[in-house]
Amino acid sequence: AQKVTQAQTEISVVEKEDVTLDCVYETRDTTYYLFWYKQPPSGELVFLIRRNSFDEQNEISGRYSWNFQKSTSSFNFTITASQVVDSAVYFCALRTLKNQGGKLIFGQGTELSVKP
């Protein structure tokens, strides 16, 4: 079975704090892709990053960084020096080559609230 688990339902931090959003995935496929999406209060889904199963290099983009560890089946997302504009629901998602129709399997989402 394929599954994505985001155990943190809600996180609240104060501006400028660092925060890590956890994502654990399950799949038996050897080739797969992991994604993070952001859903701000306005409701749209914004693509943040894609990572394939053969590339375990961590990635940094400004204040955002991602830590992919196949050994623990985790793809965690860290926001450094959080800002109020980071307040949103963040989704981790999985897609595999063998996935019927290429569907994205989403985690439950983590609602991040950054307070001034």
Added chain:
Amino acid sequence: DTAVSQTPKYLVTQMGNDKSIKCEQNLGHDTMYWYKQDSKKFLKIMFSYNNKELIINETVPNRFSPKSPDKAHLNLHINSLELGDSAVYFCASSLGQGIANYGYTFGSGTRLTVV
């Protein structure tokens, strides 16, 4: 230019009515999807079409009928609306059902409220 556009953005209707949501993409993608986001924010796939052919139908009630007149359009028709159909419906597109390294491009969502 909006890549994936959905209309309407908001839809309020009474129980028992029939309604449609339209989706169009101008990205040249060949696969389109409908996802439902419930009140707890959970996103679940409903349908997937590849080049007008139905690929995924995830145990969705028969009252929901997708229609894809061409690969750039995927509409969702809902008959006999029920209170439980209230949700946000997202359309999305991607390049190739088998090309997993591509993510989706999502529309902005349609918030359906059944009263």
